[in-house]
Amino acid sequence: DTGVSQNPRHKITKRGQNVTFRCDPISEHNRLYWYRQTLGQGPEFLTYFQNEAQLEKSRLLSDRFSAERPKGSFSTLEIQRTEQGDSAMYLCASSFPTGATNEKLFFGSGTQLSVL
């Protein structure tokens, strides 16, 4: 068990460019979550998948954001036409629920995005 892996660790881009981040969850975890964290704040929920199905999206996820999990394993988060307000840490978490009320989220180290 190598934990949740995110790549790249850091991304610097110019405003208007597209960026894509990747998340590899803990093996056999069927749920995968994306969160965003800005400086001095706690993480905020963006979206989550159960296997390959995207089940919920936050209002924070504008139409410039798209997430996929094509084979129910790794996931990608793409931001199109980046804006300076997109600068944040993008965190991925995975889980394997063992009951209706038992689900623990394990986070990766995140991708730090800076939009210039």
Place this chain on the structure above:
Amino acid sequence: GENVEQHPSTLSVQEGDSAVIKCTYSDSASNYFPWYKQELGKGPQLIIDIRSNVGEKKDQRIAVTLNKTAKHFSLHITETQPEDSAVYFCAASEVTGGGNKLTFGTGTQLKVEL
């Protein structure tokens, strides 16, 4: 939706002393309350969690208490050590089998001084 408030924002203690961080939540349907530790440049690490059917849980030097009536919960760290220095986040969610969408507090920067 859920709103979680966390206090204090910064906390400085002497090594060996205890540290207490408090959180309140707004949604009475929330039934899961984890605590995460985040070190610089790393993602949040789950250190302890409690469900609403339990009032207290302890794991070595760390304990969490929950008061459902008052809608608040607290993290207690005893015999603090320098390696406890980090940002701690509380969170709350309603877990019913349909996803665990955590709402986080704004964090507490804990500094343990020698």
